[in-house]
Amino acid sequence: MKIPLSWLKDYIDLDGLSVEEIARKLTLAGLEVDEIKYVGLPMPAYKDGERHEFKTSGISWARDKIVVAEIREVKPHPNADRLTLLDLFDGEKEQVVLTGAPNIFHLKGTGKLSKPLKVAYAKEGATIYDGHADGLVLTTLKRAKIRGVESYSMVCSEKELGISEEHEGIILLDDDAPVGMSLADYMGDAVLDISILPNMARNANVYGVARELAALTGRELRKPLIEYKTEGEAVENLVAIEITQPELNPRFVLGLIRDVEIKPSPYKIQRRLRLAGIRPINNIVDATNYAMLDQGEPLHAFDYDVLKARAGNKKVKIITRPAADGEKLTTLDGVERTLTPGNVLVCDEQGPLSMAGVMGGAESEVTEKTRNVLLEGAAWNFINIRKTAKQHNLPSEASFRFSRGVHPSLAEVGVRRGLQFMAEWAGGKIAPGLVDAYPLPPKEATVTVTAKDVKRLLGIDLTLEQIAALLTRLEFKCEIANHQLLVTAPPHRLDIGEGIVGLADVLEEVARSYGYDNLPETRMADALPPQVGNPAHEWEEHVRDLLVNLGFQEIVSYRLTSPERESRLAAFDEYVALANPIAPERRVLRRSLSASALEAVEKNARADSIALFEIGPVFEPQPGGLPHEPRKLVLAMSGLREALAWDVKDSPHFDFYDLKGRIELLLSGLHYPDISYAPTDSVPYLHPGKAAEVRIGGERVGVFGELHPLVRDRYEAGNAPILLAEFDLDALRRIPPVYGVRPVPEVPPVLEDIAVIVDEAVPAAQVEALIRQTGGKSLANVRLFDVYRGEQIGAGKKSLAYSLTYQSDRTMTDAEAAAIRKKIVKRLENELGAKLRS
Amino acid sequence: MLEQLNDIEKNAMEALRSVADQAALEAWRVTYIGRSSPLMQVFAGLGKLSKEERPAVGAAANRVKAALEAAFEEKAQAIKAAALAKSLAEERLDVTLPGRPLHVGRLHPSTQQLRRVLAILAEMGFQVYTSREVETDEFNFQLLNFPPNHPARDMQDTFFVEAGERGENPILLRTHTSPGQIHAMREFAAMNPDNPPPIRIALPGMCFRYEQITARSEIQFNQVEGLVVGENITFADLKGTLNDFARRMFGQSARTRFRASYFPFTEPSAEMDVECFVCGGKGCSVCKNSGWLEILGCGMVHPVVLQNGGYDPTRYSGYAWGMGPERQLMLRYRIDDIRYFWGNDLRFLEQF
Numbered sequence A: 001m002k003i004p005l006s007w008l009k010d011y012i013d014l015d016g017l018s019v020e021e022i023a024r025k026l027t028l029a030g031l032e033v034d035e036i037k038y039v040g041l042p043m044p045a046y047k048d049g050e051r052h053e054f055k056t057s058g059i060s061w062a063r064d065k066i067v068v069a070e071i072r073e074v075k076p077h078p079n080a081d082r083l084t085l086l087d088l089f090d091g092e093k094e095q096v097v098l099t100g101a102p103n104i105f106h107l108k109g110t111g112k113l114s115k116p117l118k119v120a121y122a123k124e125g126a127t128i129y130d131g132h133a134d135g136l137v138l139t140t141l142k143r144a145k146i147r148g149v150e151s152y153s154m155v156c157s158e159k160e161l162g163i164s165e166e167h168e169g170i171i172l173l174d175d176d177a178p179v180g181m182s183l184a185d186y187m188g189d190a191v192l193d194i195s196i197l198p199n200m201a202r203n204a205n206v207y208g209v210a211r212e213l214a215a216l217t218g219r220e221l222r223k224p225l226i227e228y229k230t231e232g233e234a235v236e237n238l239v240a241i242e243i244t245q246p247e248l249n250p251r252f253v254l255g256l257i258r259d260v261e262i263k264p265s266p267y268k269i270q271r272r273l274r275l276a277g278i279r280p281i282n283n284i285v286d287a288t289n290y291a292m293l294d295q296g297e298p299l300h301a302f303d304y305d306v307l308k309a310r311a312g313n314k315k316v317k318i319i320t321r322p323a324a325d326g327e328k329l330t331t332l333d334g335v336e337r338t339l340t341p342g343n344v345l346v347c348d349e350q351g352p353l354s355m356a357g358v359m360g361g362a363e364s365e366v367t368e369k370t371r372n373v374l375l376e377g378a379a380w381n382f383i384n385i386r387k388t389a390k391q392h393n394l395p396s397e398a399s400f401r402f403s404r405g406v407h408p409s410l411a412e413v414g415v416r417r418g419l420q421f422m423a424e425w426a427g428g429k430i431a432p433g434l435v436d437a438y439p440l441p442p443k444e445a446t447v448t449v450t451a452k453d454v455k456r457l458l459g460i461d462l463t464l465e466q467i468a469a470l471l472t473r474l475e476f477k478c479e480i481a482n483h484q485l486l487v488t489a490p491p492h493r494l495d496i497g498e499g500i501v502g503l504a505d506v507l508e509e510v511a512r513s514y515g516y517d518n519l520p521e522t523r524m525a526d527a528l529p530p531q532v533g534n535p536a537h538e539w540e541e542h543v544r545d546l547l548v549n550l551g552f553q554e555i556v557s558y559r560l561t562s563p564e565r566e567s568r569l570a571a572f573d574e575y576v577a578l579a580n581p582i583a584p585e586r587r588v589l590r591r592s593l594s595a596s597a598l599e600a601v602e603k604n605a606r607a608d609s610i611a612l613f614e615i616g617p618v619f620e621p622q623p624g625g626l627p628h629e630p631r632k633l634v635l636a637m638s639g640l641r642e643a644l645a646w647d648v649k650d651s652p653h654f655d656f657y658d659l660k661g662r663i664e665l666l667l668s669g670l671h672y673p674d675i676s677y678a679p680t681d682s683v684p685y686l687h688p689g690k691a692a693e694v695r696i697g698g699e700r701v702g703v704f705g706e707l708h709p710l711v712r713d714r715y716e717a718g719n720a721p722i723l724l725a726e727f728d729l730d731a732l733r734r735i736p737p738v739y740g741v742r743p744v745p746e747v748p749p750v751l752e753d754i755a756v757i758v759d760e761a762v763p764a765a766q767v768e769a770l771i772r773q774t775g776g777k778s779l780a781n782v783r784l785f786d787v788y789r790g791e792q793i794g795a796g797k798k799s800l801a802y803s804l805t806y807q808s809d810r811t812m813t814d815a816e817a818a819a820i821r822k823k824i825v826k827r828l829e830n831e832l833g834a835k836l837r838s
Numbered sequence B: 001m002l003e004q005l006n007d008i009e010k011n012a013m014e015a016l017r018s019v020a021d022q023a024a025l026e027a028w029r030v031t032y033i034g035r036s037s038p039l040m041q042v043f044a045g046l047g048k049l050s051k052e053e054r055p056a057v058g059a060a061a062n063r064v065k066a067a068l069e070a071a072f073e074e075k076a077q078a079i080k081a082a083a084l085a086k087s088l089a090e091e092r093l094d095v096t097l098p099g100r101p102l103h104v105g106r107l108h109p110s111t112q113q114l115r116r117v118l119a120i121l122a123e124m125g126f127q128v129y130t131s132r133e134v135e136t137d138e139f140n141f142q143l144l145n146f147p148p149n150h151p152a153r154d155m156q157d158t159f160f161v162e163a164g165e166r167g168e169n170p171i172l173l174r175t176h177t178s179p180g181q182i183h184a185m186r187e188f189a190a191m192n193p194d195n196p197p198p199i200r201i202a203l204p205g206m207c208f209r210y211e212q213i214t215a216r217s218e219i220q221f222n223q224v225e226g227l228v229v230g231e232n233i234t235f236a237d238l239k240g241t242l243n244d245f246a247r248r249m250f251g252q253s254a255r256t257r258f259r260a261s262y263f264p265f266t267e268p269s270a271e272m273d274v275e276c277f278v279c280g281g282k283g284c285s286v287c288k289n290s291g292w293l294e295i296l297g298c299g300m301v302h303p304v305v306l307q308n309g310g311y312d313p314t315r316y317s318g319y320a321w322g323m324g325p326e327r328q329l330m331l332r333y334r335i336d337d338i339r340y341f342w343g344n345d346l347r348f349l350e351q352f
């Protein structure tokens, strides 16, 4: 919300405080100032090394160069029809000023003006914005000849002075503007752009911000004087109110003003509205907006004569009620809205007039012809307004406030303030009294606070008197009795609850008023909690470390994907689907980590070599309830086995065994016993002959292999094979590791090679297992160092060559080793039909 | 005979002087001290000499042999040294050629940052607590004091899951890790319902917001929350803990400030800003000229939340805060596009 400083000064004396100090105080108290826009007031000049505190923009008006002046006569330009020459007095000298402003063009050649026009005058050398440039471009006024006439100064538009984008005509100041006064002194301003927190709707107005500032500075808050003369028939004789559902509409207030003259508002008001971000319309509409920005109560003005005519010149009856299903209303933006019973309407006996708290209706709105204005201020249920504004996509200044809660007490204040402004600016006569239906006043919130509460929750020692002083500044009523403070919330606040919640609400106000920065800093004195740790998390981090050590890059993919994206890899029947996706390709939660890992492989296809892993949940839908979120691990590899260098020009591609080697290291790093690998064709997207499942203690914990060629073709990722591994981390984590270290032998081992020829179908693991089993304890290690196929050994056969390490706690003799070897060969021959290769 | 020996020595020494490489040295050795060299002939002829001559000639021959062998050794060393010097002078690498690269693994930057944060918190006694990513409205909002249709829900645009008619308790993707606060409090309270133990946990995890994916906004992001509950926990403790954390995270000279703020599940609530470490507080584009960086939101746990977690708010108090590792990384590394984090582009990931 944009708050002009000049407006704040109506309610609080800010002398001696810089704009930045004011902004800092507000920011620390929760009224965060996002930006300060200077509109005339001097901007702080930062020296190098000085700290800025706020995003700052805008323009300063040089006090000696931009002043209030008066135009005394508008003369034609000798050489240009569209230009005029102004006889102007700047308080010191008469000047001749060239202008093309259309809004004084009609005065051209009418002689001396009977009432001089007050304008903002920029002298030679003044720096202002270039009115003709796109955006904000500063320019300094220099002497120049325009169509034969010398020009050195200007009368300014709002754009030139940084007030608004308006460049249609020059600013015409109010008649009482003192000629010769520096414009910065007359109307220099700075606008604070404040973010309003959801619980601070009370501060979405100038008076609310002034109130906070008064509390924060200890300065006096000047209450507005809302007084006016009344005359004619009292409102209560002309209109009546019927509220059908007080919980939706706790209060409804109407006032009336007659014989208004619709015209532009005073320039000061227009300027403030523009600075606050609202376009001035006419004095009546402006009065409703201005009163809302001033006090926080959104108002609605009806053309009373329209209502009277609808009522057949009888007493107008205003009814508030939920809309009938399908009921229609054309709102003042010209759109016909179809309503539902969740929407509340302001009606008369003939039908709907406006959407309560959101937008007025077109028929009864104030127009140029309006003479008599019926002014509404009301209180609405904030949830209902929220839903209605959302349903009809109608964010407005009114719904912004009403959907956050406006205290019903403001309905009356708002209407009276609005009537006062209308009378001031439109010259009407205010009818005596108000019609005020107030069926449901909010409960007055009273909270009991003790010094112990403040100590217990804020950590500071304050007396009840000190606490009371902090709260009184924010207009809480405080009463000390029996070592307790009874605190009553002021009648503009709906955010203070009762009991223990109310206590928290009030303590927040104590802390804000005391200043968060003034609160002490302590280290916790409380006992340490039970030390339960998080073994699952620690274990998963360990897995990450192992994989990084094995050369894998961790990736993190979007949890949200689409069935189409995953179907390149595999089709899943069911998904956790979003009701409100941002895009079709992000409309379900993933079922597969592999699918996103493959997308990453594809994305990085230009890399020579890729080795990726991801750890995270997949989402398995459960009917009607929360999905299961099992945690998975995926590994993906593709590309060159060896990193290329200037003397390493080529390398084989990663294959099945590269991935398997890493899996073996991962599992041995996790200290699992009894790991075995078996061929599998159960994973349709893996090559049926190049896929294995990993079993630990017989339980399948993962699969890996080369991507099936047909699946491979669906990914645009070069020609290298893509290797993929998937592990069920929950299953893996449940396996108890076996820790243990073999002693390092002190005597040298006996080494021996053995090569056997077996049928192609015999798995290497079986050969090795038999060797190990037969070799017994003395056979410390078996390493396959060659696999050979060829003519020498015949078709359908392979030769497996092993290096055997015999190790015992004393030096082993060749004869002992030979004996073991003999046993091994015999068993291989007998059980696998192996032949020793010589 | 003695004269002959003198000649042998003189000739040999002279010949050795012109020897310059290993081959010539070997030839010299064969010629002058080899088996059939004149010197060896002398030794062979010793037996033929008279008893009187033999000792003197023998001694002289031995002396010459020793002298020639020593000279040979010396020459051999010299030739070796010269050869080494030559090869050292010749074998020069271009040390500016690139080293041979390795395939190395790395953690995702978010994991790295999560670890930095959790490591600091662990030393301060915070244990890691993790919970599910898909939640109910009840746990994500209602139990955290966001009633249905509360304006504060505007602060957290939410992805909802299609899950049939569930009234006011739809299933959704958690918008923060705070549902874990309720899960954790209930778990801890269950240990001893009459006397629930104190809590000090860190809650990391992926969260989701209904946003468009742009350089500035993402649909998923990590969060780390801290939660403390106990019988003597104050706002001053919150300030102390978070300032300690900030000094560990951003350096001992980090300056902070606490601004009043609003979150439904804490009260009083605050935002903690850290003095911009890019510009030192002078104002720059990273801190949007404010000199401060918003780092985390925090506050005293709301009494309703304590109650919903099984902790009596008249006896227990607590504080909580939440922060974003990706935001911290963006500030630390001046990353200006948040989409890099889940883009899985190696050219980004390899920089961490």
Ligand SMILES: [Zn+2]
Pocket (backbone or CB within 6 Å): B276, B277, B278, B279, B280, B281, B282, B283, B284, B285, B286, B287, B288, B289, B291, B292
């Ligand atoms: Zn900065």
